[in-house]
Amino acid sequence: GQNIDQPTEMTATEGAIVQINCTYQTSGFNGLFWYQQHAGEAPTFLSYNVLDGLEEKGRFSSFLSRSKGYSYLLLKELQMKDSASYLCAVRDSNYQLIWGAGTKLIIKP
Amino acid sequence: IAGITQAPTSQILAAGRRMTLRCTQDMRHNAMYWYRQDLGLGLRLIHYSNTAGTTGKGEVPDGYSVSRANTDDFPLTLASAVPSQTSVYFCASSDLSGGADTQYFGPGTRLTVL
Numbered sequence: 001g002q003n004i005d006q007p008t009e010m011t012a013t014e015g016a017i018v019q020i021n022c023t024y025q026t027s028g029f030n031g032l033f034w035y036q037q038h039a040g041e042a043p044t045f046l047s048y049n050v051l052d053g054l055e056e057k058g059r060f061s062s063f064l065s066r067s068k069g070y071s072y073l074l075l076k077e078l079q080m081k082d083s084a085s086y087l088c089a090v091r092d093s094n095y096q097l098i099w100g101a102g103t104k105l106i107i108k109p
Numbered sequence: 110i111a112g113i114t115q116a117p118t119s120q121i122l123a124a125g126r127r128m129t130l131r132c133t134q135d136m137r138h139n140a141m142y143w144y145r146q147d148l149g150l151g152l153r154l155i156h157y158s159n160t161a162g163t164t165g166k167g168e169v170p171d172g173y174s175v176s177r178a179n180t181d182d183f184p185l186t187l188a189s190a191v192p193s194q195t196s197v198y199f200c201a202s203s204d205l206s207g208g209a210d211t212q213y214f215g216p217g218t219r220l221t222v223l
Contacts, residue, residue, distance in 0.1 A: 004151065031209065033209075033211070033212075041216070041217075042199060042214035042215060042216050042217055043152070043199070043214050044214070045211050045212075045213065048209040048211060050209075087151070087152070089151075089152075091210075095210075096154060096157070096167070097152075097154070097212065098151075099151030099152040099153070100151050101149055101150055101151045102151065
């Protein structure tokens with residue numbers, strides 16, 4: 001079966017750095033996405049990785065290792081507004097997105 | 110530009126009733142999707158459409174139907190609602206012309222079936 005694993009919940013301090021991991025086992029791989037979802041709102045796109053390596057976008061970076069079936073989202077200089085759930089999704093061989101259950105990130109002052 | 114709109118925002122429905130959730134996008138995206146999101150689970154694909162006039166089944170299609178008469182609209186119908194269909198429903202769209210084909214989401218419909 002297809003599986004996306006992420007930690008259920010993480011806590012970090014304002015101003016700090018946090019790394020959210022995602023491991024996947026899917027039938028095929030055609031890219032990995034990270035989305036942010038605030039409580040009661042829709043998911044919004046953060047990043048996309050299809051090749052191995054690091055993609056940096058401001059305070060957020062995303063890393064991919066296809067051989068290890070592994071990705072992480074790195075958030076720097078954490079702000080209170082970063083409190084949200086972070087969703088990892090992999091596009092499989094059928095070109096459908098398989099979603100993890102999300103990691104709830106709690107930021108403390 | 111509104112992006113993707115969904116209606117209603119929320120609905121309480123008696124079991125056995127028929128319900129249509131509406132989704133409209135103004136980005137001229139060729140692909141559209143319906144997901145449900147339940148606590149502790151990832152988003153699950155119900156139905157999708159890669160282009161107007163075609164639809165396909167996702168991971169959890171039973172009890173749901175869709176149509177895609179034009180590019181902009183992708184309604185989801187529950188023919189006879191059951192309590193297990195209580196969920197938050199998200200519509201999304203993407204441009205399948207190449208690249209990342211990033212999916213963009215509507216604000217969601219919170220449906221409660223009693």
